[in-house]
Amino acid sequence: xxxxxxxxxxxxxxxxxxxxxxxxxxxxxxxxxxxxxxxxxxxxxxxxxxxxxxxxxxxxxxxxxxxxxxxxxxxxxxxxxxxxxxxxxxxxxxxxxxxxxxxxxxxxxxxxxxxxxxxxxxxxxxxxxxxxxxxxxxxxxxxxxxxxxxxxxxxxxxxxxxxxxxxxxxxxxxxxxxxxxxxxxxxxxxxxxxxxxxxxxxxxxxxxxxxxxxxxxxxxxxxxxxxxxxxxxxxxxxxxxxxxxxxxxxxxxxxxxxxxxxxxxxxxxxxxxxxxxxxxxxxxxxxxxxxxxxxxxxxxxxxxxxxxxxxxxxxxxxxxxxxxxxxxxxxxxxxxxxxxxxxxxxxxxxxxxxxxxxxxxxxxxxxxxxxxxxxxxxxxxxxxxxxxxxxxxxxxxxxxxxxxxxxxxxxxxxxxxxxxxxxxxxxxxxxxxxxxxxxxxxxxxxxxxxxxxxxxxxxxxxxxxxxxxxxxxxxxxxxxxxxxxxxxxxxxxxxxxxxxxxxxxxxxxxxxxxxxxxxxxxxxxxxxxxxxxxxxxxxxxxxxxxxxxxxxxxxxxxxxxx
Amino acid sequence: xxxxxxxxxxxxxxxxxxxxxxxxxxxxxxxxxxxxxxxxxxxxxxxxxxxxxxxxxxxxxxxxxxxxxxxxxxxxxxxxxxxxxxxxxxxxxxxxxxxxxxxxxxxxxxxxxxxxxxxxxxxxxxxxxxxxxxxxxxxxxxxxxxxxxxxxxxxxxxxxxx
Ligand SMILES: Cc1ncc(C[n+]2csc(CCOP(=O)(O)OP(=O)(O)O)c2C)c(N)n1
Numbered sequence: 001x002x003x004x005x006x007x008x009x010x011x012x013x014x015x016x017x018x019x020x021x022x023x024x025x026x027x028x029x030x031x032x033x034x035x036x037x038x039x040x041x042x043x044x045x046x047x048x049x050x051x052x053x054x055x056x057x058x059x060x061x062x063x064x065x066x067x068x069x070x071x072x073x074x075x076x077x078x079x080x081x082x083x084x085x086x087x088x089x090x091x092x093x094x095x096x097x098x099x100x101x102x103x104x105x106x107x108x109x110x111x112x113x114x115x116x117x118x119x120x121x122x123x124x125x126x127x128x129x130x131x132x133x134x135x136x137x138x139x140x141x142x143x144x145x146x147x148x149x150x151x152x153x154x155x156x157x158x159x160x161x162x163x164x165x166x167x168x169x170x171x172x173x174x175x176x177x178x179x180x181x182x183x184x185x186x187x188x189x190x191x192x193x194x195x196x197x198x199x200x201x202x203x204x205x206x207x208x209x210x211x212x213x214x215x216x217x218x219x220x221x222x223x224x225x226x227x228x229x230x231x232x233x234x235x236x237x238x239x240x241x242x243x244x245x246x247x248x249x250x251x252x253x254x255x256x257x258x259x260x261x262x263x264x265x266x267x268x269x270x271x272x273x274x275x276x277x278x279x280x281x282x283x284x285x286x287x288x289x290x291x292x293x294x295x296x297x298x299x300x301x302x303x304x305x306x307x308x309x310x311x312x313x314x315x316x317x318x319x320x321x322x323x324x325x326x327x328x329x330x331x332x333x334x335x336x337x338x339x340x341x342x343x344x345x346x347x348x349x350x351x352x353x354x355x356x357x358x359x360x361x362x363x364x365x366x367x368x369x370x371x372x373x374x375x376x377x378x379x380x381x382x383x384x385x386x387x388x389x390x391x392x393x394x395x396x397x398x399x400x401x402x403x404x405x406x407x408x409x410x411x412x413x414x415x416x417x418x419x420x421x422x423x424x425x426x427x428x429x430x431x432x433x434x435x436x437x438x439x440x441x442x443x444x445x446x447x448x449x450x451x452x453x454x455x456x457x458x459x460x461x462x463x464x465x466x467x468x469x470x471x472x473x474x475x476x477x478x479x480x481x482x483x484x485x486x487x488x489x490x491x492x493x494x495x496x497x498x499x500x501x502x503x504x505x506x507x508x509x510x511x512x513x514x515x516x517x518x519x520x521x522x523x524x525x526x527x528x529x530x531x532x533x534x535x536x537x538x539x540x541x542x543x544x545x546x547x548x549x550x551x552x553x554x555x556x557x558x559x560x561x562x
Numbered sequence: 563x564x565x566x567x568x569x570x571x572x573x574x575x576x577x578x579x580x581x582x583x584x585x586x587x588x589x590x591x592x593x594x595x596x597x598x599x600x601x602x603x604x605x606x607x608x609x610x611x612x613x614x615x616x617x618x619x620x621x622x623x624x625x626x627x628x629x630x631x632x633x634x635x636x637x638x639x640x641x642x643x644x645x646x647x648x649x650x651x652x653x654x655x656x657x658x659x660x661x662x663x664x665x666x667x668x669x670x671x672x673x674x675x676x677x678x679x680x681x682x683x684x685x686x687x688x689x690x691x692x693x694x695x696x697x698x699x700x701x702x703x704x705x706x707x708x709x710x711x712x713x714x715x716x717x718x719x720x721x722x723x724x
Contacts (some may be wrong), residue, residue: 123587308620
């Protein structure tokens with residue numbers, strides 16, 4: 001039986017096991033929306049802005065590990081999706097975004113709502129396709145899902161002209177696709193793995209540093225086994241939080257620009273550094289010459305181009321982190337993990353650094369300290385909430401004070417740093433886990449970047465808990481201006497804020513507000529216990545700063561402490 | 563360091579701009595670029611001449627391999643290889659003296675005259691970069707009407723293919 005291109009799209013989504021698509025309709029995708037209407041296996045979430053659709057799909061993908069799917073129309077629909085694609089690309093989130101395109105005969109003619117979608121999205125996707133023939137549609141979608149989810153994951157755009165979604169063709173979904181030019185390495189080189197274990201078992205001042213790759217590669221279990229086996233200290237990047245239990249004594253906190261004293265000092269003084277699924281990003285390394293200067297570095301990553309890109313490494317291992325970690329565990333069991341006593345002085349040193357209590361803040365203040373709010377959130381939610389964040393100070397405090405216990409519990413835009421990510425991502429995560437507590441930690445600047453999605457939350461009754469750390473400033477910008485621009489707060493004061501409680505109520509949601517530290521815990525309990533969406537507007541100390549802080553261009557050991 | 567990198571890639575719309583886009587996005591140099599289909603019409607060969615230190619060249623090669631449509635990448639400069647470039651050179655040739663001189667030079671460089679008018683000669687010359695440069699240096703700007711270069715192509719020596 002022949003199907004139209006639009007019907008083929010839906011059949012492919014069904015074959016891929018896609019249950020949720022986030023999107024927004026328009027002329028070029030009308031056939032596809034019609035096909036969507038005529039089936040009931042794939043549900044569609046109508047957002048209020050295409051950027052929201054892509055972030056929601058991202059949140060869904062990051063929370064579940066499945067491929068997130070977006071659907072947008074041509075021209076402005078596709079250009080609105082670009083920020084989301086770039087965000088997903090930087091954080092290696094598996095996504096397939098289907099965009100409508102003007103009919104093939106009009107491509108290149110500056111037709112109504114035409115944009116060169118494959119041209120625009122080429123640098124911010126893992127790959128993209130323009131489908132010019134309906135006969136190639138099914139195979140192309142199969143390839144898109146395969147590319148998005150395999151190797152180092154990432155977003156893939158499939159651009160479908162309107163006539164292609166109307167044309168008819170026999171439907172057959174390929175069982176698998178083979179691309180001669182794309183074969184990610186899974187298994188790590190056994191010689192390199194032995195070399196790595198040798199280094200690890202003789203290390204006297206070891207550090208383990210892991211990133212988003214461990215979360216994306218579902219390798220938390222293997223990582224935890226390895227780290228416990230060796231008894232090493234471990235630090236995570238912003239994207240890597242949850243890859244190792246944040247409440248474990250071997251965990252020394254996040255590293256990097258706003259990392260802990262113990263993590264950053266540990267990196268600076270270690271003799272062997274095991275980096276896994278991390279990419280030595282500049283926010284992590286600080287001044288590159290001062291990053292782990294005494295260490296032999298082992299680097300495990302699925303992407304060969306991540307290795308020795310920023311920092312020269314001694315033992316590169318290309319492979320899937322889960323597979324490589326399993327092999328490392330196996331070889332370590334055979335070869336032994338070395339004498340545990342040798343680590344004693346190192347742990348003493350680390351504990352001394354810990355004693356510096358670098359995350360301390362004023363607990364006597366009459367103003368609400370944002371750190372306190374996050375500490376209480378951790379307590380009140382039992383450390384079990386799925387937390388998304390936007391970008392700014394609140395993001396760093398969430399990373400520092402919420403001790404993520406498991407992977408996929410912490411969703412945020414680490415690579416691109418996209419304000420506006422947090423709320424739609426929370427909607428996506430809530431779609432995936434309707435019964436979970438999903439908290440969006442945000443600021444009054446960021447939340448307003450995609451606040452229109454309140455309407456989406458209303459339509460789908462998504463009980464997301466918004467925690468707005470309202471400092472009245474674009475706080476992270478203000479902090480830099482205070483520290484590096486002599487207190488000249490150029491355009492970082494968010495004047496004319498709406499009454500967020502009234503705004504929430506206008507949508508029929510619950511709104512809560514306080515500026516009193518004594519009320520914080522009660523408010524959080526009330527908010528989290530509510531069975532619908534809550535907007536918790538916490539008026540916090542307007543001039544609190546995030547510390548420790550490694551100034552841009554300085555080394556990790558040159559951080560500013562309070 | 564100058565490097566000649568040979569790339570086999572799927573002959574698909576967009577593949578060329580992916581490679582070009584990679585170089586511009588990451589700030590790598592392209593000194594020469596030539597592309598054409600191979601004996602297999604589904605595969606194109608691209609020869610890229612670039613410069614950079616060892617670390618940059620390593621990144622360029624890794625980043626090229628990361629592109630989904632790229633099948634194989636080889637740094638030809640690592641082994642023995644042959645380079646060729648073709649140049650079409652249109653020269654002012656109005657006086658008898660000029661015309662004789664150009665013909666002499668063309669002979670020495672084993673270059674062919676492929677177009678003649680009463681005011682110009684067009685030469686075709688093939689060789690490695692050095693030969694081509696040497697020839698071009700013989701003529702001063704006032705004599706040269708136009709220079710068209712293919713950019714370098716290259717192949718490894720020996721019986722094996724890429
Ligand atoms: C889309 C976008 N625009 C600009 C920035 C630059 N930026 C980084 S943090 C920040 C301030 C965020 O303010 P707010 O959301 O109120 O959070 P706070 O830092 O006060 O916690 C800005 C403007 C960004 N990251 N993303």
